[in-house]
Amino acid sequence: MSFNAILALEDGSVFYGKGFGKEKFDVGELVFNTSMTGYQEIITDPSYKKQIITFTHPHIGNTGINIEDSESTSIHASGIVVKNYCSKPSNWRSKFNLEEFLVNNEIIGISDIDTREITSLLREKGAMGCCIASLSLISENDAVSAAKNFDGLEGMDLAKVVSTDSDYEWNKGVWPENNSSEKSYSVVAYDYGIKENILRLLTEYVGKVKVVNAKTTFEEIIELNPQGIFLSNGPGDPEPCDYAIENIRKFLSQKIPIFGICLGHQLLALAGGANTYKMKFGHHGANHPVQDILTKEVFITSQNHGFAVDEKTLPKNINATHLSLFDQSLQGIEFKDVPAFSFQGHPEASPGPQEIQTLFKKFSLMVKEYAKT
Numbered sequence: 001m002s003f004n005a006i007l008a009l010e011d012g013s014v015f016y017g018k019g020f021g022k023e024k025f026d027v028g029e030l031v032f033n034t035s036m037t038g039y040q041e042i043i044t045d046p047s048y049k050k051q052i053i054t055f056t057h058p059h060i061g062n063t064g065i066n067i068e069d070s071e072s073t074s075i076h077a078s079g080i081v082v083k084n085y086c087s088k089p090s091n092w093r094s095k096f097n098l099e100e101f102l103v104n105n106e107i108i109g110i111s112d113i114d115t116r117e118i119t120s121l122l123r124e125k126g127a128m129g130c131c132i133a134s135l136s137l138i139s140e141n142d143a144v145s146a147a148k149n150f151d152g153l154e155g156m157d158l159a160k161v162v163s164t165d166s167d168y169e170w171n172k173g174v175w176p177e178n179n180s181s182e183k184s185y186s187v188v189a190y191d192y193g194i195k196e197n198i199l200r201l202l203t204e205y206v207g208k209v210k211v212v213n214a215k216t217t218f219e220e221i222i223e224l225n226p227q228g229i230f231l232s233n234g235p236g237d238p239e240p241c242d243y244a245i246e247n248i249r250k251f252l253s254q255k256i257p258i259f260g261i262c263l264g265h266q267l268l269a270l271a272g273g274a275n276t277y278k279m280k281f282g283h284h285g286a287n288h289p290v291q292d293i294l295t296k297e298v299f300i301t302s303q304n305h306g307f308a309v310d311e312k313t314l315p316k317n318i319n320a321t322h323l324s325l326f327d328q329s330l331q332g333i334e335f336k337d338v339p340a341f342s343f344q345g346h347p348e349a350s351p352g353p354q355e356i357q358t359l360f361k362k363f364s365l366m367v368k369e370y371a372k373t
Contacts, residue, residue, distance in 0.1 A: 002018040002019060002020050002111075003018070003019040003020075003023050003134050003135075003136065004016070004018070004019065004134070004135040004136070005017050005018060005019030005108070005110045005132070005133065005134055005135060006110075006131075006132075006133055006134075006135050006138070006140060006143050007081060007110055007113060007118075007130065007131070007132050008130065008131045008133075008140065008143035008144045008146070008147045009030060009121070009128050009129070009130050009144075009147055010128045010129035010130070010144075010147040010148045010150065011121075011125060011128060012144055013121065014140055014143070014144065015110075015113050015114070015117075015118070016135075017110045017111055017112040017113045018085075018110065018111045018112045019108060019109065019110050019111075019134050020085055020087075020098075020099045020102065020108075020109045020110070020111060021080075021098075021099055021102025021103055021107050021108050021109040022102060022103050022105075022106045022107055022108050023108070023134045023136070023137070024106065024108050024133070024134065024137065025108070025131060025132065025133030025134065025137050025138050025143070025146070026052075026078045026079050026107075026108060026131070026132055026133070027078065027129065027130065027131045027132075027146050027147060027149075027150045028050045028051050028052045028077075028078035028079065028129075028130060028132075028150065029050060029051045029052070029127050029128070029129065029130065029150070029152065029153055029306070030051070030052045030054060030081075030118070030122065030127060030128050030129070030130035031051050031052070031053060031054065031122065031127050031281065031282060031284050031306065032053075032054040032055075032056055032115070032118065032119045032122055032281070032284060033053050033054070033055055033056065033284040033285055033304075034056045034057075034284065034285030034286070034287055035055075035057065035285050035286040035287070035302075035351055035352065036057045036286070037057075037286075037351050038069075038286065038350070038351020038352065039055060039060050039061075039080075039098070040063075040065055040066070040069045040070060040101075041069055041070070041071050041195075041197075041350045041351045042055075042077075042304075042351065043075045043076070043077045043080060043107075044070040044071045044072045044073075044074065044075055044076065045071050045072070045076065045193075045195055045233075045304060046071075046072050046076045046162040046193030046194070046195070046233075046234060046235060047076075047193050047195075047233050047234055047235045047262060047263070047304050047305070048076050048077040048235065048304070049076045049077075049078075049158045049161065049162050049193065049235035049236065050078060050153060050156070050158060050235060050236070051077055051078060051153075051235070051306075052077065052078050052079040052080070052081060052130050052132055053077050053079075053080050053081065053284075054080075054081040054082075054113075054115050054118050054119060054122070055080065055081065055082050055083075055115065056115055056116070056119055056285075058083040058084055058115070059083070059084050059086055060080070060082040060083075060084070060085060060086065060098065061082075061085050061086035061087065061089060061097060061098040061099075062086045062089055062090065062091075063089055063090070063091040063093075063094060064089030064090075064091055064093075064094025064095070064096060064097050064098065065089075065094060065095060065096055065097065065098060065100070065101040066091070066093040066094055066095055067095055068093070068175060068176075069350075070196070071195040071196050071197065071350055072194075072195065072196065074105050075101070075102070075105040075107045076162065076193075076235070077107065078107070078132070079107060079108045079109060079110070079132040080102075080107070080109045080110075081109070081110055081113050081115060081118065081132070082109065082110070082111045082113065082115065083111070083112070083113060083114070083115045084111060084112075085098070085099070085109065085111035086098075087099060108132055108133070108134070110132055122281050123281055126280040126281050127280070127281050127282060127306060128147070129147045129148060129149070129150030129152060130147050130150070131143040131144070131146040131147040131150075133146075153235075153236055153237055153278070153306060154237055154278050155237055155239070155240055156236045156237050156240070157236055157237065157240035157241055158193070158234065158235040158236030158237075159192035159193060159214045159234040159235065159236060159241050159244065159263060160214050160215060160241075160243075161235075161236075162192070162193040162234060162235060163191045163192060163193070163213050163214035163215070163234075164191045164211060164212075164213055165213070166213075167210065167211060167212045167213065167216070168210075168211050169208070169209070169210055169211075170189075170199040170202075170203060170209040170210075170211055171203055171208060171209070172199070172200060172203060173200055173203050173204045174197075174200045174201065174204050175200065183205075183206060183207035183208075183364075184207055184208075185206050185207035185208070185227050185228065185364070185367045185368065185371055186207055186208045186209075186210065186224075186225075186226055186227055186228075187202060187206050187207065187208070187209055187210070187226055187227060187228035187229065187230055187367065188209075188210050188211075188212055188221050188224060188226040188228075188229055188230070189202060189209050189210065189211045189212070189230040189232060190212060190214060190216070190229070190230065190231050190232055190244070190247075190264070191211050191212065191213060191214060191232055192214050192231070192232045192233065192234030192241075192244065192263050192264065192267075193232060193233055193234030193235050193263065194211065194232035194233065194234075195232075195233060195346075195348060195350060196350075197348040197349065197350035198230075198232060198233070198261065198348045199211065200348075201347075201348050201357065201360045202230060202360065202363075204360070205360040205361055205363065205364040206228060206360070206363060206364045206367055207367075209230075210224060210226070214234075214241070214243070214244060215243050215244075216247075217247065218246075218247045218250040218251065221247075221251075222254075226256065227256075227257070227367045227370055227371045228256065228257040228258070228259070228363065228366065228367040228370065229251050229256055229257065229258045229259075230258075230259050230260070230261075230264070230363075231244075231248065231258065231259070231260035231261070231263075231264025231265075231267055231268055231342070232260075232261060232262070232263070232264050233261050233262030233263050233264060233304070233346065234262065234263035234264070235263070236263075237276075237278070237307060238263055238266035238267050238270055238276050238307060239270065239276060241263075241267060244267050245267055245270050245271045246271075248267055248268055248271035249271045252271060252272070252335070252338050252340060255338045255339060255370075256339075256370065257339040257340070257363065257366035257367050257369075257370050258338075258339070258340035258341075258342075259340075259341060259342065259359070259360075259362075259363040259366075260340075260341075260342030260343070261342065261343055261345075261346060261347065261348070262304065262305055262344065262345070262346060263305075263307075264342060265309065265332070265333070265342035265343055265344045266305075266307055266308070266309055266344075268333070268340060268342045269309040269314070269318070269333055269342070272314075272315060272317070272318050272333075272335065272340075273313075273315040273318075274309055274310060274313045274314050274315065274318065274333075275309070275310045275313040276307050276308060276309050276310065277307065277308060277310055278306065278307055279305070279306055279307060279308050279329070281306075282304075282305055282306035282307075283303035283304070283305055283324065283326070283329075283344075283345075284303060284304050284305075285302070285303055285352075286301075286302045286303075286349070286351050286352030286353065287300060287352075288300065288301050288302070288303040288324065288326060288345065289301070289324070289325040289326065290322050290323065290324055290325065290331045290332075290345060290356070291322065291323050291325055292321065292322055293320060293321055293322060293323060294321070298325065299353075299355045299356045300353045300355055301331075301345040301346065301347070301352065301353065301355070301356055302345060302346040302348075302349045302350070302351065302352025302353065303344070303345045303346065304346060305344060305345075308329045308330060308344065309330045309333065309344070310330070311329075311330040314330075314333065317335060317336045317337050318333050318334070318335055318336070319333065319334050319335075319336060320332070320333060321333060321334050321341065322343065322344075324344075329344075330344065331343065331344045331345060332344065339366045339369070339370065341359075341362070341363075343356070343359055347359045347360065348360075
C-alpha cells in the first residue's frame with residue numbers, strides 16, 4: 001500500500017512521491033545506478049550499505065523477486081528511488097513483488113520521482129546526503145536537516161559492519177547447476193561485503209573457498225594454509241580499514257597469490273603504498289567501458305564504487321593495468337614483484353556483462369602455479 005513520501009537532499013532540493021515498502025524514514029548517500037536490469041542483485045549488494053539508490057531505468061519491479069538472484073541474504077541499501085514502480089510483476093521465476101521484499105527487509109522506496117532530474121543534479125553537484133521518508137513521520141524541514149546532518153561515507157569503515165559473523169565454507173558453482181567444484185585448490189575469501197556470484201566464480205575457477213570475517217588475522221589465515229587470498233568488494237571508505245591493510249601487507253610479504261575486487265582492489269593498493277580518494281559521484285551501473293592498458297582491448301563492465309585509487313601515487317613496483325574510458329580513473333593494478341592484482345569494477349557482474357570474468361581465470365593460474373611450490 002502506497003503512502004505520501006518525501007526525498008530531501010542536503011542542498012535543500014525536495015521531491016515528493018509515492019512511498020512503497022516499509023513506511024519509515026532513513027538517511028544515506030544518494031547515488032544513481034544506470035543498469036537496465038538486475039535491481040534485485042543491486043539492492044542486495046552489501047556495497048550499497050548506507051546508500052540510497054536512484055534507478056535511471058524508468059520501470060523497476062517488472063520481474064518481481066525470485067529466490068536465486070540475491071547477492072546476499074538481505075537488502076543493504078537504505079532506500080530506493082524510482083520513476084515507475086511495477087506492483088504486478090510478470091516473470092516465471094518471480095515468487096513475490098518488490099514491495100513485499102522491501103517490507104520484509106524494512107526498507108523504504110519512493111516512486112513517481114523525476115529520476116532524470118536527480119541524476120543530472122548528482123552529476124553536477126556530486127553524491128549527496130539524503131533523507132527518504134514517509135510524510136506522516138517527518139516534516140519537510142526536518143527531512144532536509146536530516147539530509148544535511150548525514151556524515152557522508154568518507155572516514156566510514158563499513159566493511160566490518162557487513163562482514164560475516166562466522167566463517168563458512170562455500171562450494172557451489174555458477175547458476176543454474178550450482179555444481180560443486182572439481183578443483184582441489186583452496187582459497188580464503190575475506191568478506192568485506194562479498195557478493196555470492198563472486199563465490200560461485202571462485203568455486204568454478206579455483207576450487208574450495210573458505211569465507212572469513214573482515215578482521216580475521218594474518219596468523220589465523222596462515223594456519224589454514226591457503227593457496228590464494230581473495231579480497232572482496234564492500235561498502236564505505238577503504239582508508240579506515242587499517243586491520244585489513246596490515247593483513248594484506250603481511251600476505252604480500254609471503255608472496256601468496258592475491259586477487260582483489262572493488263574495495264579489495266583499493267585495500268590492496270593502500271597496502272602497496274598508494275592512496276585513494278572520494279569520487280564526485282562514483283561509478284554505479286552495468287555499462288561502463290574499461291580499457292586494458294597493455295592490449296588496448298575494451299571491456300563493458302559492471303561498476304559500483306564511490307572511492308578510487310589515485311594512479312599518480314602508485315609505487316614503482318605496481319603497474320596500472322586498466323582505465324575507465326568514462327573518466328580515465330584507474331581500474332586495475334598488478335604488482336611486479338609478487339603474484340597480486342586487482343580490479344576496481346565487478347568481473348562477476350550480477351548484474352551486468354561478463355566480458356571480464358577472465359580475471360578469475362588469471363587468478364586460478366596464479367593459484368595453480370603457487371600450489372607447485
